[in-house]
Amino acid sequence: MAGKIDPCGACDARPNSVCSAIEDTDLARLAAAATSTRIEAGRSFINEGDPADSFFNMTGGTATLYKLLPDGRRQITGFARAGDFLGLAVSSTYAFSAEAIDTVRVCRFPRRKMMELLDDFPAMERRLLARASNELVAAQEQMLLLGRKTAKERVASFLLAQYSRTRKCAHDASPIDLPMTRSDIGDYLGLTIETVSRTFTRLRKDAVIELPSTDSVIITDHDQLLEMAEGSSS
Amino acid sequence: MAGKIDPCGACDARPNSVCSAIEDTDLARLAAAATSTRIEAGRSFINEGDPADSFFNMTGGTATLYKLLPDGRRQITGFARAGDFLGLAVSSTYAFSAEAIDTVRVCRFPRRKMMELLDDFPAMERRLLARASNELVAAQEQMLLLGRKTAKERVASFLLAQYSRTRKCAHDASPIDLPMTRSDIGDYLGLTIETVSRTFTRLRKDAVIELPSTDSVIITDHDQLLEMAEGSSS
DNA sequence: CGTTATCTTGACGTACATCAAATGTCGTGG
DNA sequence: CCACGACATTTGATGTACGTCAAGATAACG
Structure with a gap:
């Protein structure tokens, strides 16, 4: 009370x-x-x-x-x-x-x-x-x-969901807060921590996101991430 | 109307x-x-x-x-x-x-x-x-x-769900009707038709189910199927 | 400034997907 | 009643995305 x-x-x-x-x-x-x-x-x-x-x-x-x-x-x-x-x-x-x-x-x-x-x-x-x-x-x-997307598509979808939970307008490049651990993300996406981690760095190397710290992300290419999330792009 | x-x-x-x-x-x-x-x-x-x-x-x-x-x-x-x-x-x-x-x-x-x-x-x-x-x-x-179960666990869970949707009491050995195709089952369980089919025959060989026809199943060992569904048994 | 947990990266294994072919099922018409 | 074709299912051979195992690299913390 x-x-x-x-x-x-x-x-x-x-x-x-x-x-x-x-x-x-x-x-x-x-x-x-x-x-x-x-x-x-x-x-x-x-x-x-x-x-x-x-x-x-x-x-x-x-x-x-x-x-x-x-x-x-x-x-x-x-x-x-x-x-x-x-x-x-x-x-x-x-x-x-x-x-x-x-x-x-x-x-x-x-x-x-x-x-x-x-x-x-x-x-x-x-x-x-x-x-x-x-x-x-x-x-x-x-x-x-969980049933049909690849690891890359899952992580991309997850990041977009985290993004649109707070941001209203697209093309906002401020960092997204990730209070959960990699283990939490893995257990949410049906993946292992290793795969989540590898996929994060892959997206970073593809210049779609930045990882200023372990618990925050910046989406640098919102459109491509969107394509990735649905498997439209490779 | x-x-x-x-x-x-x-x-x-x-x-x-x-x-x-x-x-x-x-x-x-x-x-x-x-x-x-x-x-x-x-x-x-x-x-x-x-x-x-x-x-x-x-x-x-x-x-x-x-x-x-x-x-x-x-x-x-x-x-x-x-x-x-x-x-x-x-x-x-x-x-x-x-x-x-x-x-x-x-x-x-x-x-x-x-x-x-x-x-x-x-x-x-x-x-x-x-x-x-x-x-x-x-x-x-x-x-x-979808996120955490193996193919065998998924199929076992699916069959039990189909079972308990109609039957109230356990240990009823009348055939369960499966109006959906293997493709439907696969797309429901996040598997391919081939994996669904293989898993069905595996369960049949394990003497847990019978397959009187392609669109019906009889659960012969309800307890073991239950264990399978949660990964308690191998 | 060590200690410990978390994260990343690499090498390798495997469960399930993919590709391909055989078998079964069912409706249709001869 | 049986032959036929279309389609669903089963079965087999092979590939691969992701998991597992293991070792460093970073970051959190007293």
Whole structure:
């Protein structure tokens, strides 16, 4: 529980989150249902298979969402950031795990209270549906990537997605922040760290990107990267 | 438009579809919004990139949902059957294509009328949200399959999914119907037809499945198939 | 300024793709 | 009922993109 007087009103993430469906006058209801929590880098806050008794709204930081196979193979299904809503599930247990990459802030909603909120604020439910629809589209795009794209196409697609997540206008050459490790990128793209690394340097040698540091990228040839991502160019 | 008097009340698919959220007394509203259509095998009825002006509710048959790359590579993101709802998208264009495998029946809802229905029947919206959540979970499972599983694990997972889609109780040894071709299965699992075929015969030689015909399978060792699907066994 | 984790680069192996041919299946018409 | 052609599936031989193993190079950190 945030000690603040009006935590939801002051929330940076509200404009991009489902919470913006709730009017200022009803913010107290929202704030009463939520508990703001801070999660240190490396800690997981959702575990696949655990009882799904909470929903989460990310308000800061970046988290990996992933599934594991018994032998430890990992598939990252997405990176969650401020505004993202987690835990949507009909099942009584979580279908995935979530782990903080850097220090993460979330609002936690007990399942029951969240349901009550949805009953009272249908606009919020519609927001959730819109969000789920978008995620579904993204998931289908990722299936195409994982099932049919080459390593080069995967990395190119990934970089473009990271790019367009923040930048609105194309042809912006400022560096893109990559808070995740190569291992995370590999597990997201269905590749190994070695292949991710090799592909990065290949793109650099092709003069499509620059790598000012290990955790940032500059796209120098946006058009060619776009062609690469869909296999139009070699 | 169905010529029947009460098409929705007589609909076989209603119990498993979002339409069941609408009470019998309001069925006329539902029926007025929908147009029932028949689609021949092989014809596509949703095309990626086209204006998304209709929603579809499958009432019969099986359809492939897929995305294409410019050079023709295809990723099937799912197989839609009676009760499935298609076209959920915030975007103004479809993000995927849909093609009938056998003869398909759908109810088509114009976007605007569908929105009005959702405004008036919040229970339907909640059903859609639940459905989207489930699809999201399935999509994450498929990402794990595409990104991290071997060919054998993929085929085993696929067969188990086909199995549990119809059968409720385990240890039912009746044949599973496979309306899709090897090519469809390959494009769904991120494999080639040859690899799918080879893996089928490998599973048959391992005495885990039987192949009474090319479009049906019998699971003879459910437990071992389950182990295979997650890589617990070799 | 060593210590440790992450990233890069190289040499080699392999699971699956590709290419090619044989076999099976099914509808059509003689 | 059988012959035929078109197409799907199976099976085999070979290639390759990416994985695995191993060693340095960088960067993070006390």
